[in-house]
Amino acid sequence: MKILDRYLLKTYLITFTSVFVILFFIFILQTVWLFISELAGKDLDLFMIIKFLLFASPKLVPMVLPLSVLLSSIMTFGDLAENYEFAAMKSAGISFQRTMKGLSIFIILLSFCAFFFANNVIPYAEYKFINFRKNIAQVKPALAIAEGQFSNIGNINIKVDKKTGEKGEFLENVTIHKKSNLGEGAKTVIKSKKGHLLSSEESNLLQLILIDGYYYEDITPKDYKDRPKMPFAKVYFKKYNINIDLSKLNSTEEDKSQITNTNNMLSLSELKYTADSLSTSYNKEVLSVSDNVYQRFGFNYNMAQFDSIKNTKTPELTSFLDNTLKSKILEIANSDALSSKQNLEMNEMTFLAKKKDINNHWLSMYEKFVIAYACLLMFFIGAPLGAIIRKGGLGLPIVFAMLIFITFHFLNTFGKKLAQESGTTPFMGAWISSMVLTPLAIYLTKKAINDNGDVNFDFISEPFRKLYDFFTKKLNNNNNTIQENGD
Known part of the structure; x- marks a missing residue:
């Protein structure tokens, strides 16, 4: 490893470690706040609290790691640019892509580690976390009851x-x-x-x-x-x-049906097997319900038979019945239709829940790859952005990092919710945030490599500007026409 690569790697690792520890501590405090009702006032010893937080910590890594990569990249490269170190490197014949070479290898290795962590450590920790909350009540049931206040148990x-x-x-x-x-x-x-x-x-x-x-x-x-x-x-x-x-005991709404086997506790191979099994079962149930509906209503005629009966000039089937019998037949038919409608609505709710469960398994599978790609994506956004803005420290880099990461997190959450409700495919729901931000990473990297700090987003704002000019011009012409008519 050359001196330049060692220097850049050392500088980046110091910043990355500091940022990761700070952000991880912030997210741990958020976890404590979410579960404060289970921890406060229940005489938990220090060992049990540490164990509780230890099992809850791994699932925070998918949030903390990409944000840490992004913020540390902006801070590191912004500091190098601000202190004219990039200018010195360029004068020595070292290009910007050469400075990113060693760190890019490190980020790729970090991405592989993130995938391994998401595929093995997080499912195990999630399983231990949920069962640990259940076992607290079994080993020390009095912990679920706090002195001097009402505690909800079922x-x-x-x-x-x-x-x-x-x-x-x-x-x-x-x-x-x-x-x-x-x-x-x-x-x-x-x-x-x-x-x-x-x-x-x-x-x-x-x-x-x-x-x-x-x-x-x-x-x-x-x-x-x-x-x-x-x-x-x-x-x-x-x-x-x-x-x-x-x-x-110690259960929340999101923990229902998550005690033994859930998509958050499965590895990649287990998710693939479970999702395929659930999909096969779902398709069989849909066919079974549709067959029952056809048999119940007597839809056993093909379209040709139906057309031949429809075109035959025959008297109405109820023409020989009096009005009383016709009324009873209509009541029976109405009752049968209402019953069938209720049955179909119940089946629809069941199918929607099962489809959502299938989608969640596929989303969990794709998210393991998204975590790894997100580290790479945030580096190629943060590093060139830091070199362009030429600002280090904790001021402007934090603003840019939070705006980019909030956009990433919002798109990721929106895509997951949309995919859960079958509004889009689980693949699109999991990858939509990465697809939207990848062009930004390519654009910023190209600008930094070409040493072009004049970053603009005219390709986004230009259509809106032209539309505004068009309506403004049209409005002015209408006002002029009104004035001329008035004169």
């Missing part, structure tokens, strides 16, 4: 004044609000002086034993006249057992 809100014992399994002054399955709010309130939590690592059930308390339940009378009286039942108990499903 359809139960529980509050305790104090927890004692080695694992906090002994509770004092327990208050429970049990939600109704009919969506009518909390119809049942349970209060007890003491409580005891029993759990096992081999079981998904948590047993809550309440001692010395009362059970209150609002009763909804069938007769509307009795409802203003607000009747309720009150029962005193010495001992009362409640079984709680641990799978509902």
Whole structure:
């Protein structure tokens, strides 16, 4: 390795490491904020918090790594240009593409590492992260209950004044609000002086034993006249057992159906196999439903038979029936059509959910390649941009980096959402951000190689300028015509 390559690589690595650590710390704080309800006030020791963040950290790399490459590239090359080091290199006969050669090799190696990380480390960490949150409740179920505040566990809100014992399994002054399955709010309130939590690592059930308390339940009378009286039942108990499903502990909306097998926990080969299996099953179900519809409505005639029947001059099938029978036949046909419509709507919702699941698997597959390409793309945007603007440090480079990365992230999120709803193919949804920004990388690199700092985007603004001039000229002509007519 030549002295120039060592110098550029050392300068870039120092900046890249600093930027990566800072950005990673910022995103870790965001993760802590998202899961603050699971960490705060639950007596978690330092080791468990570190383990929690350790499992949550790998999935932040696809966000942090491209942004770090972009910002460090702008800062490094901007600093070199600002200090006239590029001018010195050029006077010594060293071209801009030669200065990028050594760093380009490093970025390519970094891209391969990013792909390996996304294909192996992130799925494993995602699996451990979700199951770790579930295992917290199994090993120390009291951690799911905070003192002095209501904690939501499935359809139960529980509050305790104090927890004692080695694992906090002994509770004092327990208050429970049990939600109704009919969506009518909390119809049942349970209060007890003491409580005891029993759990096992081999079981998904948590047993809550309440001692010395009362059970209150609002009763909804069938007769509307009795409802203003607000009747309720009150029962005193010495001992009362409640079984709680641990799978509902520490869960969020996005964690449903993500405990054992999800697209975020699979490698490339596993995603390909699962996506193909889901697609085959989906196609079979679509054919099955369509066959059932055809058989139910009797669509067994081909078009030629239908045309021959339609063109035959025969009396109406219901001409020999009276009006009463005709009305009953129409009611039966209407009921059958309504039932079929509801059945098709339910099948449509099921198919949409399954299609979304298939699309998510394909998106996860393409995203592993997008992460690797994004590192390369951000380098070839940031390096020439830094050489063109000739500004280092944390001022202007951060502005450019944030604008470019926000555009990349917005297009990436938009493409994924569109692909999930089958608005476009998963390939286009995953790669749309890279396709939009690749011409920008080529344009800036060409400008930097040609040592042309006069960067303009007239090819984008020129059509809008011509359109504005056209309407302005037309408006002025109309005003002149009105004035002449008035004179």
